[in-house]
Amino acid sequence: MDNYICSYKTNFIVLLYQISKMIKQLTKAEEQIMQVLWKLDKAFLREIIDTLPEPKPHNNTVATVIKILTEKEFIGVTVFGRMHQYYTLIDKEMYSKATMKTLVKGYFEGSFSNAVSFMVKENNLSINDLELLLKELKKK
Numbered sequence: 001m002d003n004y005i006c007s008y009k010t011n012f013i014v015l016l017y018q019i020s021k022m023i024k025q026l027t028k029a030e031e032q033i034m035q036v037l038w039k040l041d042k043a044f045l046r047e048i049i050d051t052l053p054e055p056k057p058h059n060n061t062v063a064t065v066i067k068i069l070t071e072k073e074f075i076g077v078t079v080f081g082r083m084h085q086y087y088t089l090i091d092k093e094m095y096s097k098a099t100m101k102t103l104v105k106g107y108f109e110g111s112f113s114n115a116v117s118f119m120v121k122e123n124n125l126s127i128n129d130l131e132l133l134l135k136e137l138k139k140k
Contacts, residue, residue: 024072025102026095029057029065037075038092042085 026034036051037043043051049062066086069075078085108114116133119125 025099026069026074029061030069030072030074033062033065033069034074034088034090034092034095037086037088042078042087044083044085048086 036048049056070077074090075086076089104110104112104115
């Protein structure tokens, strides 16, 4: 039984890794819609538009971005007559991890320590922040 559970966990981790490699970068507009859907969980077009910050984009613009996100398989649709309710298919945490890995790989030679070093040099991380990071690392 333990071997089966271990095998299941390994297969699950491999699957998550493969999914994270398949996740594509989103445009700023696409990411904005995803942020709204992650916040609301499920929403109709009007609810998405109402949640977006001012100046609000036109209904057709939001509908087009939603169509693209559906084609990219980032969101799913439940149809209620003529109404469409949208929900996310990609978890926010999974997208964040994939995006962070892409950023570090593209700009910091794949080194998270280079990324942290950069943030310290740019005054984006304080000594207190670094101490909190060290405490988190020590917990693991």
